[in-house]
Amino acid sequence: MKPTVAVVGPGAIGTTVAAALHEVGHTPAIFGRTARAQLELRAGDDRVVVPGPVRTDPAQAGGAVDLVFLAVKSTQVEAAAPWLTALCGADTVVCVLQNGVEQETVVTAHLSGGRVVPSIVWFPAQAQPDGSVWLRGGARLTLPDTPESRVVREALRGSRCSVELAADFTSLAWRKLLQNAVAGLMVLAGRRAGMFARADVAELSLAYLRECLAVARAEGAALSDEVPHELLAGFQAYPPDMGTSILADREAGRPLEWDIRNGVVLRRGRAHGIPTPISDLVVPLLAAASDGPG
Numbered sequence: 001m002k003p004t005v006a007v008v009g010p011g012a013i014g015t016t017v018a019a020a021l022h023e024v025g026h027t028p029a030i031f032g033r034t035a036r037a038q039l040e041l042r043a044g045d046d047r048v049v050v051p052g053p054v055r056t057d058p059a060q061a062g063g064a065v066d067l068v069f070l071a072v073k074s075t076q077v078e079a080a081a082p083w084l085t086a087l088c089g090a091d092t093v094v095c096v097l098q099n100g101v102e103q104e105t106v107v108t109a110h111l112s113g114g115r116v117v118p119s120i121v122w123f124p125a126q127a128q129p130d131g132s133v134w135l136r137g138g139a140r141l142t143l144p145d146t147p148e149s150r151v152v153r154e155a156l157r158g159s160r161c162s163v164e165l166a167a168d169f170t171s172l173a174w175r176k177l178l179q180n181a182v183a184g185l186m187v188l189a190g191r192r193a194g195m196f197a198r199a200d201v202a203e204l205s206l207a208y209l210r211e212c213l214a215v216a217r218a219e220g221a222a223l224s225d226e227v228p229h230e231l232l233a234g235f236q237a238y239p240p241d242m243g244t245s246i247l248a249d250r251e252a253g254r255p256l257e258w259d260i261r262n263g264v265v266l267r268r269g270r271a272h273g274i275p276t277p278i279s280d281l282v283v284p285l286l287a288a289a290s291d292g293p294g
């Protein structure tokens, strides 16, 4: 039997996954903050329209579904919690499409029924001024290898969004966290990926990535000494105008996911007694840029 599927948070990532589901016949019900008639994804020459409407009142949820994709920002989870209450029964699988290594803890705290599947979202997607979303890479998710993850993989089977199940999810999630942490430097510089071509920015990025790597290892991630260089090379290979979702939020004056992307390194570093001098500087500046005052 076809699963019933919902997407909560139809932004850059939610729209990409909703389009992938729609293309393989698993058109999701869509729940968001802004009412819209439909969603639109642009990927290369492809244009995928996902029929709406985007419903904005949890009273319109219509009861529990089999699978929920939660794609709000980490700063929006609390406000989106009424959707989880309305859409989750005891057997509902909630796949969290967010950055960070704390998805399971944070989202489970808002569930009275259902099971959380954390994910690693590897692809860049950007909301466009006309409301469409521009997918700027191959859509790909990694999930832990659990029975719940198989529900997610099955729903997206054959779609443009590939799903891998990883035996060592922790290591991959921390690898992605390192990528996100260093992307935060784009917010402080107010520049896109082209800035990593500068020798001084490259040197700072490597030092920051090594600091994050020490914390990741203390958290149980098995990552090699080469990871900082590999991640820096990845940013240097991006188109110079490639941004990151936290920079998009900064440019729009929205709250930033500074705590789950950068603060976590400082917090976990302190818990392990690992010095984090670069985080000590970067985190308060990102927090102030996000939350003020001033």
Ligand SMILES: NC(=O)C1=CN([C@@H]2O[C@H](COP(=O)(O)OP(=O)(O)OC[C@H]3O[C@@H](n4cnc5c(N)ncnc54)[C@H](OP(=O)(O)O)[C@@H]3O)[C@@H](O)[C@H]2O)C=CC1
Pocket: 008, 009, 010, 011, 012, 013, 014, 031, 032, 033, 034, 071, 072, 073, 074, 076, 079, 080, 081, 083, 097, 098, 099, 121, 122, 123, 124, 125, 126, 127, 244, 245, 257
């Ligand atoms: N964009 C990217 O390239 C990548 C993003 N990620 C991660 O994915 C997650 C989602 O990011 P992204 O898609 O960029 O974010 P967006 O801001 O584009 O999307 C968030 C969506 O959630 C909606 N929303 C906000 N509050 C609520 C609410 N209370 N109830 C329902 N919907 C709500 C927003 O509505 P509204 O339109 O009104 O703002 C918006 O549609 C983040 O954790 C991000 O770090 C990971 C990898 C890449």
Ligand SMILES: CC(C)(CO)C(=O)C(=O)O
Pocket: 099, 121, 122, 123, 124, 125, 179, 180, 183, 243, 244, 245, 246
């Ligand atoms: C695009 C990508 C993968 C790299 O920073 C990302 O995670 C984001 O924009 O939040």
